[in-house]
Amino acid sequence: MKHSSLAAALLAVFVLYGPARAADTPANALLVVPAGTAFDKKFQDFLEKNGAKLLHSHPPSVFVGYIPQELDKQLNEKFGAQVYRDRVDDWSSFARYGENAVYAVNAWNKRFVEDPPEAPLVVSSQVQQVGRTKDALKLTWNEVMKATGYRLQISPDENFETVILDTILARNDYRLVPAFWKDGVYYWHVAGLLTLNTGEQKEGAFSETYSFAVSKPARAAGIKLGAPPLPAKSKFKGRPLSWASPVSFKYYRLQLSETADFDAPLLDVFTDTCAYKLSGLPVKRDTPYYMRVQGSDGASAGDWSPVSEIVIEPPGPIARDARTLKRKK
Numbered sequence: 001m002k003h004s005s006l007a008a009a010l011l012a013v014f015v016l017y018g019p020a021r022a023a024d025t026p027a028n029a030l031l032v033v034p035a036g037t038a039f040d041k042k043f044q045d046f047l048e049k050n051g052a053k054l055l056h057s058h059p060p061s062v063f064v065g066y067i068p069q070e071l072d073k074q075l076n077e078k079f080g081a082q083v084y085r086d087r088v089d090d091w092s093s094f095a096r097y098g099e100n101a102v103y104a105v106n107a108w109n110k111r112f113v114e115d116p117p118e119a120p121l122v123v124s125s126q127v128q129q130v131g132r133t134k135d136a137l138k139l140t141w142n143e144v145m146k147a148t149g150y151r152l153q154i155s156p157d158e159n160f161e162t163v164i165l166d167t168i169l170a171r172n173d174y175r176l177v178p179a180f181w182k183d184g185v186y187y188w189h190v191a192g193l194l195t196l197n198t199g200e201q202k203e204g205a206f207s208e209t210y211s212f213a214v215s216k217p218a219r220a221a222g223i224k225l226g227a228p229p230l231p232a233k234s235k236f237k238g239r240p241l242s243w244a245s246p247v248s249f250k251y252y253r254l255q256l257s258e259t260a261d262f263d264a265p266l267l268d269v270f271t272d273t274c275a276y277k278l279s280g281l282p283v284k285r286d287t288p289y290y291m292r293v294q295g296s297d298g299a300s301a302g303d304w305s306p307v308s309e310i311v312i313e314p315p316g317p318i319a320r321d322a323r324t325l326k327r328k329k
Helices: 002-017 041-049 069-079 091-097 099-112 322-328
Strands: 029-032 053-058 062-066 082-084 128-130 136-140 147-155 165-169 173-176 184-195 201-206 210-214 233-237 251-257 267-271 288-296 301-304 308-313
Touching: 029 099, 041 069, 053 099, 062 099, 069 082, 091 099, 136 210, 147 201, 173 267
Parallel strands: 233 308
Antiparallel strands: 029 062, 029 082, 053 062, 128 136, 136 173, 147 165, 147 184, 165 267, 184 201, 184 210, 251 267, 251 288, 288 301, 288 308
16 A cells, blocks of 8 residues: 555656656756655645656656756755756765666666767786786776777877877777787777767777786797788688788787778787687778788797788678578578
8 A cells, every 4th residue: 555655646746747748848857856855745846836847757766857957956955855967977876766766877877878988997907918828918898888899009108109009809808919029018098989879980088098018038049930921912701811821820910901001000919820800890891901910939029921902702691591592482
C-alpha cells in the first residue's frame, strides 16, 4: 500500500508539471531534491508560480525539467535542492539516491555529445615488459566511451616538439620493441578517436604524459643487419599485410603511409611475424598506400626495406553465402 501511495503521488506531480506541455518545453536542468520534497505542497507551488516544469521523473529524488536559471539559488536555500545544467562528471554523489538516479545521470549526460570527450586514463605508469625474453614493452590505457580507435604519440622530449612515432590503433594497448630505438628517455600520450551519436568523427584530448627508458646492453660489433626485401607493388585481398624475408628477424617494425616520404605514417607498429592485420583501422579500399619494413634481432635494428606501393582490395563474396543462395532461389 505504501508503494502504491508513493507511486500515485509521484504520478500526480509528473502529470501536473510534465506531459501536458512536455512536447513544447525543452529540458534544461537536472534537479536533485531531498527525499519527500517533490511531494511538498510549498515546493510544488514554488515551481508552478515561477514557470518551472518537471518533465522526467526518476524517483524518489531526481528529476529532469525546465527550470529558469534565476531559481537555482532559491531552490537550494528554500528546499535544499541542487540544480545541474552541465554534464555531470562526479557520479559517486548520486549513488546514495539509488539505481534510478544513476540511470538519470547517464541519460542526462547523453545530451552533451558535443562536449570535448574525456582523455584516456593510463592503466599504469609502470610500462610492462612482455614476451618470452622480456625484450618488448607494453603500453596500456583504459577504453574510452564511443572510441573506435586511438592515436598514440611518442617523443624524445616532454613537450612533444619532435614526434618520432604517431600511429592509429584499434585497441587500447601498444607493444613496443626497444631494439629499434636509441638509448634514452621517451615520452608518450594517447587520445581516443570517437564517433559521436551524430556520426561525426572527433579526436579526443590526449592523456597525461608518461615516460619509459631504453637502455640496451653494450654488444660487440657484428654483422650489420640487412633490410627485408619488398616488391615495388603489392595487392592484398582478404588477408593481412605480409612480406617475405630471407633473413629470419626476431622482430619487425612496419610503417604504412599515404605518402611515399613517410612524413606522417598512418600506422607505425611492431610485430614478431611477417604479417599484420589491419582490421579495425581506418584504411580505405582500392586506394594506394606505401609500406616499408625494418628488421631486428632483438638487440639492434637493420635498414628500412625499399618502399612498396600497396592496395587493399575489397574482400570477395563469402563462399556459399546463405543470403546469396536464398536470393537465387
